[in-house]
Amino acid sequence: MTNGTGPQAALRRRNLSAVLHAVATGDKSRAAVAAEVGLTRATVSTLVDDLIAAGLVTELGAQRPGTVGRPGTALALSARGPAGIGAEVGVDHLAACVVDLRGTVRARATVEARNRGRAAARTLGELEELVRQVTEEAVALGLRPAGLTVAVPGLVGRDQHTVLRAPNLGWKDERTTLTVENEANLGALAELWLSGGRDTASDNAADAPAARTPLTDFIHVSAEIGIGAALVVNGGLFRGARGFAGELGHVPVYPDGPRCSCGARGCLEQYAGEEAVLRAAGIAPELPGRLKALRTAAADDDARALAALEAAGRALGIALSGAVNLLDPQAVVLGGPLSELAPWLLPGVRRELGERVTGGGALVVESRLGRDGVLLGAAYSAIRAVLDDPSEWTTR
Amino acid sequence: MTNGTGPQAALRRRNLSAVLHAVATGDKSRAAVAAEVGLTRATVSTLVDDLIAAGLVTELGAQRPGTVGRPGTALALSARGPAGIGAEVGVDHLAACVVDLRGTVRARATVEARNRGRAAARTLGELEELVRQVTEEAVALGLRPAGLTVAVPGLVGRDQHTVLRAPNLGWKDERTTLTVENEANLGALAELWLSGGRDTASDNAADAPAARTPLTDFIHVSAEIGIGAALVVNGGLFRGARGFAGELGHVPVYPDGPRCSCGARGCLEQYAGEEAVLRAAGIAPELPGRLKALRTAAADDDARALAALEAAGRALGIALSGAVNLLDPQAVVLGGPLSELAPWLLPGVRRELGERVTGGGALVVESRLGRDGVLLGAAYSAIRAVLDDPSEWTTR
Numbered sequence: 047m048t049n050g051t052g053p054q055a056a057l058r059r060r061n062l063s064a065v066l067h068a069v070a071t072g073d074k075s076r077a078a079v080a081a082e083v084g085l086t087r088a089t090v091s092t093l094v095d096d097l098i099a100a101g102l103v104t105e106l107g108a109q110r111p112g113t114v115g116r117p118g119t120a121l122a123l124s125a126r127g128p129a130g131i132g133a134e135v136g137v138d139h140l141a142a143c144v145v146d147l148r149g150t151v152r153a154r155a156t157v158e159a160r161n162r163g164r165a166a167a168r169t170l171g172e173l174e175e176l177v178r179q180v181t182e183e184a185v186a187l188g189l190r191p192a193g194l195t196v197a198v199p200g201l202v203g204r205d206q207h208t209v210l211r212a213p214n215l216g217w218k219d220e221r222t223t224l225t226v227e228n229e230a231n232l233g234a235l236a237e238l239w240l241s242g243g244r245d246t247a248s249d250n251a252a253d254a255p256a257a258r259t260p261l262t263d264f265i266h267v268s269a270e271i272g273i274g275a276a277l278v279v280n281g282g283l284f285r286g287a288r289g290f291a292g293e294l295g296h297v298p299v300y301p302d303g304p305r306c307s308c309g310a311r312g313c314l315e316q317y318a319g320e321e322a323v324l325r326a327a328g329i330a331p332e333l334p335g336r337l338k339a340l341r342t343a344a345a346d347d348d349a350r351a352l353a354a355l356e357a358a359g360r361a362l363g364i365a366l367s368g369a370v371n372l373l374d375p376q377a378v379v380l381g382g383p384l385s386e387l388a389p390w391l392l393p394g395v396r397r398e399l400g401e402r403v404t405g406g407g408a409l410v411v412e413s414r415l416g417r418d419g420v421l422l423g424a425a426y427s428a429i430r431a432v433l434d435d436p437s438e439w440t441t442r
Numbered sequence: 443m444t445n446g447t448g449p450q451a452a453l454r455r456r457n458l459s460a461v462l463h464a465v466a467t468g469d470k471s472r473a474a475v476a477a478e479v480g481l482t483r484a485t486v487s488t489l490v491d492d493l494i495a496a497g498l499v500t501e502l503g504a505q506r507p508g509t510v511g512r513p514g515t516a517l518a519l520s521a522r523g524p525a526g527i528g529a530e531v532g533v534d535h536l537a538a539c540v541v542d543l544r545g546t547v548r549a550r551a552t553v554e555a556r557n558r559g560r561a562a563a564r565t566l567g568e569l570e571e572l573v574r575q576v577t578e579e580a581v582a583l584g585l586r587p588a589g590l591t592v593a594v595p596g597l598v599g600r601d602q603h604t605v606l607r608a609p610n611l612g613w614k615d616e617r618t619t620l621t622v623e624n625e626a627n628l629g630a631l632a633e634l635w636l637s638g639g640r641d642t643a644s645d646n647a648a649d650a651p652a653a654r655t656p657l658t659d660f661i662h663v664s665a666e667i668g669i670g671a672a673l674v675v676n677g678g679l680f681r682g683a684r685g686f687a688g689e690l691g692h693v694p695v696y697p698d699g700p701r702c703s704c705g706a707r708g709c710l711e712q713y714a715g716e717e718a719v720l721r722a723a724g725i726a727p728e729l730p731g732r733l734k735a736l737r738t739a740a741a742d743d744d745a746r747a748l749a750a751l752e753a754a755g756r757a758l759g760i761a762l763s764g765a766v767n768l769l770d771p772q773a774v775v776l777g778g779p780l781s782e783l784a785p786w787l788l789p790g791v792r793r794e795l796g797e798r799v800t801g802g803g804a805l806v807v808e809s810r811l812g813r814d815g816v817l818l819g820a821a822y823s824a825i826r827a828v829l830d831d832p833s834e835w836t837t838r
Contacts, residue, residue: 263683279680286770287659294801297764310763310798365459367706368693368764374671374682375814402706404689 059437061085065093066123066436067172069103070147075118094121100440101190102127102147102432113387123147128192128432132425133177134229135169135198137162137214138334142176144184144191145425147432149240152185157332166209166220170196174224193428196222197229197420199272204289213307214272227427229420230274230292231283233381234266236423238278239430249386263375265366266413267294268382273362274314277373294317297365305441316390317361320383326354337383344390355387359394366395367402374405381413382420388412455833457481461489461521462832465499466543469630471514476797491515496836497523497586498543498828499673519543524828524835525580528821529573530625531565531594533558533610534730538572538579540587541821543828545636549579554730562605562616566592586755589824592618593625593816600685609703610668623823626670626680626688629777630662632811632819634674641824659771661762662809663690664778664816669711669758671768672676691715694763713757714787716779723749733779740786751783755790762791763798777809778816784808 060277064083068074074082075379080090097103108241127147134141138161143154155176161169165219173196181191205411206227209220221373262281268274273295277284285291295315296308316322324331328350343351366378378399380388392410413419432439447460460479465471470478474534476486492498495608502516530537534557535801539550557565567594577587601621602623605616634657664670669691673680681687691711699708712718720727724746725735739747762774774795776784788806796803809815830834 064686131769257747264587273697275768284769287772288770288801290770290801292766293767293770296767296798296800297693298760298798299697301760308798308800313798362698364694368761369768371689372687372765372768373680374672374686374689376683378806402704404692404693404695404704405684406687 052115055437059389060436061089061099062093062436063434066097066102066433067092069097069121070123070190070433073106073120073122075120077118079121084087089251094395096440097436100127100436102436102439125150126188127190128429129189129192130425130428130432131177131181131184132193132232132421132423132427133173133194133196133214133224134421135161135173135196140169140173140176141421142173142180143190143421143425144180144339145422145429146189147429149422149429151422151425152165152187152189153180155180155214161215163216163386166215166217166222169215170222170224190344192432194225194283195232195424195427196224197232197424198226199229199274201290202226202228227424228274228276228380230266230276231285232421232423232427233274233415233419234264234276234278234379234423235283235378235430236419236426237264237381237413238268238281239426240422241414260378261379264377264379265294265373265375266381267362267366267377267384268380269318269320269384272321274382275369279373279377294365297368299361299364305382307427314361314365318358318365323358326357327351337386341386344387352390355390356394358387359391360398362391363395363398364402366408367398370403370408375408377409377411379411381415383417385412385416450835455831457485457646458489458493458832458836459830461486461495462498462829465493466519466829469502469516469518469754471516473514475517492836493832495502496832498832498835521546523586524825525585525829526588526821526824527573527577527580527590528590528628528817528819528823529569529590529620530817530820531557531569531592533595536565536569536572537817538569538576539817539821540576540585541818542585543825545818545822545825547818547821548583548585549576551576553683557611559612562611562613562618565611565619566620567719574778588828591628591820591823592620592622592623593820594622595625595670597686598622598624623820624670624672625778626662626664626672627681628817628819628823629664629677629809629811629815630660630672630775630819632673632815632824633657633660633662633775633777633809634677635822636818637810652711656785657772657775660773660775661690661765661771661778662770662775662777663762664776665714665716665756665780669715670778671765690761690765693764695757695760707789710757714754714761719750719754722753723747733782737782740783746784751786752790754783755787756794758787759791759794760798762804763794766795766799766804771804773805773807775809777811779813781808781812781815818821 065079068079068082076091076094076115080087103121104124107368121379122168125146126386129144129146131365132143140159146152198209198212201210203210206225209217211218264278266276275292275294297312298312299314300312301318304316306313306316307310321331324336327340328337395410464475464478472487472490476483497520499517500520521542525540525542528539536555540548541549578828594605594608595610597606599606602621605613607614646804660674662672671688671690673688692709694708695710695713696708700712702709702712703709717727720732723736725732792806
């Protein structure tokens, strides 16, 4: 093993990572990788051999077999290499999944659970059982576990082992040996890593499609019970001075409005949070499958459901107008369970942004990852760590 | 001259800059500089000699003359080196000033001018005359002009030579050969560079004073006619995807409120913009010295003035609550002419932040630079460029 700490080792780590990232962005030959990363073919070939030996990269067979000379062999990320494990604590479900280096889900499990008010230790114990189950499945498929991240609906401490508060679970200052992360942050990271870019040229479907560019600066809004948001700036999460950034749910919308659980008045959560919307739509917030009931009612043109979603969309648009005026992002992305309500929320959101944003509106898109974004982001966190430093997985 | 582009030249530039920044943060000996930047005393001595020869650094004479051995000679930035020139286009004034490497103002001129609706070329022509005047004064003092930045109350293009729009001047897409920058951005940079840090431990004057730490993440709010804000993140300006970040003035406060000049309803500017506050206070917005009149009325406990400022402070606090919930900064800084109204604005701002910010309030401070911040920031921009790369000023 020469995975040392000197400048040579650091250079090797950087080069291995550059090669692996080049392979990750599309199957390509060693020559194409060398051209992309700016290293000699000989250097790249050695690094590729190491990555193949480590089981991170595979050869797909000859590309363009009709060409003269030694055919370029296409390289791809291995489907049997390191595996990222993600888990999710929802208010009434637990989930776990495993993704491979390619970001493909290889194992997955979800159970219903009444986590509101239940002791954190019991909830996490049940979650660990689920994690054990998907990990065993992944190992049986030839994958090697590379790390676990648990998504929680609450504020997480900088140590990533403390849930400072998760009011919808009733958690406060819960410490765990597991690595935890805020669910809105993971949803945003999934969008950053896995969405495959956006047409940022226009928000108008009637316009000609433009080239897809990766979004690197956006506001990601999600919701389960509360409203969560995360800011992605320069291709990374923006966490703020204390790690509290992205609290869109408590941006004032109507400053003299109803009292919020946070103590203030008229927060966005009082208009667009799940509980507020369900109540306005006449659906019991405790009902299992309540969001599906809301979607069904809206699809059936139920007047109360439509009015509730219209008001929520408007409130979301008002709060986001302030956010966009402050941050000037490339786009606003609706993700998580909220994305399933997008058809009814988007008109109000777009109207408010169009009227209130300096420079004329903002691009608003639905996440393609939908409700799965959070869990995928949790699982893919470990994969990103491998792509950023594969040297721990190579044998020299 | 060896100011080349190779790795040696880049290393020299970095080292020169590191030494100059070390001298800038307090007079110290060569040995102290070497310890701070982590270079050998011999290397530092050579670099210091170059900086002295270039007129950027001076020796203050022996430190601690009673000690044994060769006394350490204290180094300081030169008061006769490069000079930064700043200029400011206000709605009814023009200003220019010169600062030296130490950030001290060495020449300054202000004239009243009716710039609203006047052709940009005429306004900038008059400004250049003012710049010429202060530059001549500075040259007579032995200073060498290092660059000019013009502060404007409007959106500036990425090229820094186009004022996209400055509604209070009536400018739209004005191109100029001068380097222009948004006034709110310059006010924020002045706070970042020149304020000398803040006690971030507590917002309560009754508490024991803590160590001063430099603010690197804050929202800087200023105002002349409109409300301007700038975001400082990680010790740098946060400009947003299109350069429009910081539009606090158009964050919705009461979404169904009065129509704003931007076309939307209930923007912060309609409650806390100078014109709105003056109107509410019963002071003609066209009156010369109107802000002074407002301050005087408030100091005299005039009921209308106090109510106007109370409402403005509340609206500012509501908009800032949203901003703080999104960005989680170390502090909010009130700067520019707004800082002169701080005694009457702050109570409302602090009350709203205390009620509405997740995690309990935010540190709110007045800028020590007051109304001068913008002009100082413009002038000091050129000085920062010299500190960051002094190699152009050295002779080898």
